[in-house]
Amino acid sequence: MADNNVSDVNANGMSVEDQKRRRFLTGITAGFGAVGVGTAVVPFVLSMSPSERAKNAGAPVQYDFSKIQEGQLVKVEWRGKPVVLLKRSGEMMAGLDAIKGSLADPDSAASIQPGYAQNNQRADAARPELLVMEGVCTHLGCSPVEKLAIGPDPQMGADSQGGFFCPCHGSKFDLAGRVYKDVPATTNMPVPPYKFEGSVITIGEDDGRNA
Amino acid sequence: MAIHRHDNHKSANAFMEWVDQRFPATKVWNEHLAEYMAAKNFNFWYFFGSLAILMLVVQIATGIFLTMHYKPDAELAFASVEYIMRDVPYGWLVRYLHSTGASMFFVVVYLHMFRGVIYGSHREPRELVWLIGCVIFVALMAEAFMGYLLPWGNMSYWGAQVILSLFDVIPFVGPALTEWIRGDFVISDATLNRFFAFHVILLPLILVALVFLHLVALHQVGSNNPDGIDIYENLDEDGKPVDGIPFFPYIVIKDLIGVAGFLIVYLGIVFFWPDLGGIFLEKDNFAPANPLQTPPDIVPLWYFTPFYSILRASTTSLLEAMLWINAGIVAWMWIRSKISIKAKIAFSILAAGVAVGLYFGSGKAWGVVLMAAAIVCFFLLPWLDRSPVYSIRYRSMPFKIALVLFLAAFFILGYLGMNAPTPGKTLLAQICTVIYFAFFALMPWFTSIGQTKPEPSRVTYEAH
Numbered sequence: 001m002a003d004n005n006v007s008d009v010n011a012n013g014m015s016v017e018d019q020k021r022r023r024f025l026t027g028i029t030a031g032f033g034a035v036g037v038g039t040a041v042v043p044f045v046l047s048m049s050p051s052e053r054a055k056n057a058g059a060p061v062q063y064d065f066s067k068i069q070e071g072q073l074v075k076v077e078w079r080g081k082p083v084v085l086l087k088r089s090g091e092m093m094a095g096l097d098a099i100k101g102s103l104a105d106p107d108s109a110a111s112i113q114p115g116y117a118q119n120n121q122r123a124d125a126a127r128p129e130l131l132v133m134e135g136v137c138t139h140l141g142c143s144p145v146e147k148l149a150i151g152p153d154p155q156m157g158a159d160s161q162g163g164f165f166c167p168c169h170g171s172k173f174d175l176a177g178r179v180y181k182d183v184p185a186t187t188n189m190p191v192p193p194y195k196f197e198g199s200v201i202t203i204g205e206d207d208g209r210n211a
Numbered sequence: 212m213a214i215h216r217h218d219n220h221k222s223a224n225a226f227m228e229w230v231d232q233r234f235p236a237t238k239v240w241n242e243h244l245a246e247y248m249a250a251k252n253f254n255f256w257y258f259f260g261s262l263a264i265l266m267l268v269v270q271i272a273t274g275i276f277l278t279m280h281y282k283p284d285a286e287l288a289f290a291s292v293e294y295i296m297r298d299v300p301y302g303w304l305v306r307y308l309h310s311t312g313a314s315m316f317f318v319v320v321y322l323h324m325f326r327g328v329i330y331g332s333h334r335e336p337r338e339l340v341w342l343i344g345c346v347i348f349v350a351l352m353a354e355a356f357m358g359y360l361l362p363w364g365n366m367s368y369w370g371a372q373v374i375l376s377l378f379d380v381i382p383f384v385g386p387a388l389t390e391w392i393r394g395d396f397v398i399s400d401a402t403l404n405r406f407f408a409f410h411v412i413l414l415p416l417i418l419v420a421l422v423f424l425h426l427v428a429l430h431q432v433g434s435n436n437p438d439g440i441d442i443y444e445n446l447d448e449d450g451k452p453v454d455g456i457p458f459f460p461y462i463v464i465k466d467l468i469g470v471a472g473f474l475i476v477y478l479g480i481v482f483f484w485p486d487l488g489g490i491f492l493e494k495d496n497f498a499p500a501n502p503l504q505t506p507p508d509i510v511p512l513w514y515f516t517p518f519y520s521i522l523r524a525s526t527t528s529l530l531e532a533m534l535w536i537n538a539g540i541v542a543w544m545w546i547r548s549k550i551s552i553k554a555k556i557a558f559s560i561l562a563a564g565v566a567v568g569l570y571f572g573s574g575k576a577w578g579v580v581l582m583a584a585a586i587v588c589f590f591l592l593p594w595l596d597r598s599p600v601y602s603i604r605y606r607s608m609p610f611k612i613a614l615v616l617f618l619a620a621f622f623i624l625g626y627l628g629m630n631a632p633t634p635g636k637t638l639l640a641q642i643c644t645v646i647y648f649a650f651f652a653l654m655p656w657f658t659s660i661g662q663t664k665p666e667p668s669r670v671t672y673e674a675h
Contacts (some may be wrong), residue, residue, distance in 0.1 A: 045391075048391055048392075048394055048405065049390070049391055049394065050390060050393075050394055050395050050396065050401070051394070051395075051401065054394065054395040054396065054399065054401060058396065075503050077502065077503055079396055079397065080395070080396060080397030080398075080399060080502055081397060081502070082502065082503040082504075138575075139376075139575050140372070140373040140374075140376040140377065140379075140575075141372045141373060141375075141376040141379075142369060142372065142373060142505045142509060143369075143503065143504065143505035144505070145505070145507065154633070155631075155633070166505075167505060167506070167507050167508055167509050167631060168369070168373055168505065168509045168523075169522070169523045169632060170523065170631075170632035170633075170637060181527065182526050182527045182528055183526060183574075184523065184525065184526055184574050184575055184578060185575065186573040186574060186575060
């Protein structure tokens, strides 16, 4: 038809069958258009995921722990996170039992650690005095400061047996990384997988052992 | 070729005639400036809208010059900021204008929002102006948060660490979402690089678009005034409001006085006290990012601290208090409220759901929920406020008391957020958190009681 100005007339004069056909075609065209746009978004969204380089940076790290003195704390970087290595003294170990009643998760039931570290001292039974722990607050990921001295502390409280205090939101942990009651964090600081070879500790690898 | 003009705005000369036939220049000028009528009794509080636009322009302009020297790379970022400060000619000025500008932008925006609350500018018919404004506030917070990571100082790093960890508490998808936002398992070069992209491209575009929508919505309904009355109820024979004056030149000239006063304060800080004793530039951010060492007192910049305090206040004891408050509200409703039985049952089920959430949820998850709710509350204001009058000048006493309590709680929360938590301060933050939410929750009640003063039919104005 050589008539250019009759789109309204066409629409009104269209048979019901044709109107249905037009609606269907319009709908399916718009639908496929939406699928196309959605598909085009996928590579952009995925481009923001961790890159291969970032994934490869998660290798285990090793540290010779024989140079740590009793009562001394060192931090090792593993996967960009600070890992605390603390060789606890006898007095520090005794303190772990003293404050058990003030803890939110004393048995680490709701917390992250390998099976061999789910105990009172949260450490491998081979070296119970050596605390190996991700120094990352389970509230919002700050790095708690060490309060190793036993005794009253303005932030840790009067009956402190030493521990860790998170400066961001005031969460308190004992010297096994177990969280106190009534602070923002609710689980204990995580223990990463680790294994010993002589005086060298490998953090991030335990050969899948559970004990 | 015939050109069809659908307006009757008279072009100034032959050149404008030519332009107007192709682009609505005179029409837009007239409708939005020369013939846009605003009340003649605008006061101090009406400076802050135009000042907010000024700050947006300043931030974009100084930002462009900073990107000429800044390197969005974890290895280079901190040093490149120092390079701007020491070696780039006037780099220190551009950077201080930008860093102080961010804080001054928030000062202006907070005062602008407060103006809306005291004069009822969020009420009908300006609800969408208010809602778009609230979205601008949220976008501005995102912009400021991402910008704060860029200097790659230690506070930048740990601030981003804390705020991004907030997404971890979202059920099921939280940790994966956080990883996706960071682009790594920790805050890293990937995070810095994408925050730079968002800070300099995405969010400025969004902000400019939102400001445009804010003004379109405002010009559709017209500006409010300190009396909170409709100036279009008193029209002269030309159909123009008798209490209205054209935005250009009158309000523009008035706003320029505001700009002059504002610049004295803003540039005074830039030149003489750019860190404002650690409030505008935090001391810990003068050291480079260190993933192994959290700063001893990690605090966000001052404009986030009221919300940050609410986040921190959420511990088990606050949840217990909220459980009691929740139960108290339900009990009061059954005994005293006159709403229908159906509504009572529906409300009780809702309250029971909240109670289950409070009982089983962690303080951490609730902290995030409360912090988000603290911002969402602003969006609801137009519907929570039931007062028959708009302006504080005619409001009832219960509203004024509630507003003072809210302001006190807001400032105390802001102060507490800048300081390390102690048990006493946490308790105070919890009390203020309860006051903060009570202000919004009880607003339908305290705005509908008490004696309001009669509104005038014309705006209050004395010629000088």
